[in-house]
Amino acid sequence: MTGAIRGTIVALGGGGFSMSETGESAVDDWLLDLAGRRAAAAHPHRPAPPRVCFVPTASGDSRDYSERFESAFAGRAQTHVLSLFGQSPWAYADPSMLLSMDLVYVGGGSTVNLLALWRRHGVDRTMREAAAQGTVLAGISAGANCWFEGSSTDSFGPLAPLHDGLGFVPGSACPHFHSEEGRAESFRDWMRTGALPSPGLAIDDGAAAVIEDGTVTSVIAEAAGAHASLITGETETTLPTTSLT
Template structure:
């Protein structure tokens, strides 16, 4: 089975990206599960997911973690095992990963990825798939967080919308705090297949994705040619 990730810069639910995720599954009416852990299972965020999915030939699901055993009868394993794609939302990356580890969701997602379930998301929902990157999950300043490592590169979301992201990402790569990796503007995404870049996609020509890497004592940034989604 192909192992696939779609990482995009912003955590907003965008119809073209979710349509692309659905096509990545190769299924006619795929089961797509939204995981809003990073936002504390925000109700409005969940509603917006369902609203966008109304426009697509998909079967939408939501995996929430703020639950109790009296009301929640399906295990997380039972939910995730039925999915063709998982879309992770934005929010606090560090807290999300800690909850996933406590609940065993991190292991379930890794297993799902290995069996061919498409993994996708933006912001915290893209950073989590890589080996690490910078996050605003701690007080005072951006700091480094380790991801699940499905993709053995680093990542930087919000590349064009938050002014401190780009220079800090360059600095961390140059010092070796982060490995070489990939950055996405808010309205751009990268499709990975078996750990390699398949293509970059974007909602317009102003938003792009980049390969960012150290070359001696300088950091280089290569724009990845994008397919513009309509």
């Protein structure tokens, strides 16, 4: 099933604990606060920290990546890892576990591999259901790309347009917009020529786009000068950004 979903998605172009030497991140703090407020509203008699699940599929369930997540969120959330590879020390987890989470945080890596495995295991359907019932979906890089119809990816080596995203958000995404060589130029060209579906959402490292029911409603940033832009054809519009620092 494709089409914009009901619910909240936060797409990080780069940043968060993934790109922090200390594991500290203002965007991650913001996500935890959002998840905590939604959890409190939905379960007013459950005075527990928010339940957060990290999904490391795009990195092949990297153990180091998952341990960095647990370290960054320790003491602030009930942490879980959805492993599709059964990577020790996490056994294979049924994707239905996502339905009990307040926040699902998808890591970076290969967008193509993520999409293939998610569809095979039914993670895509579960993600849609979780979002509809109030779970916040978030992700960085490949974990941002996956929600859109199309994206800019290096999953095949050189940067290339990818057309078979989940389609939870209309249009296309480009993470690391100004920080990785060739990202901005190629994405602008694909928007101009129609090689990827419009609108294009270009997101810098240190910035995150907040998307409600398929529409970008705000942009937050933890790095000076980081922002996100909407690109349609030849038109590029920088979106208003709220600094978290």
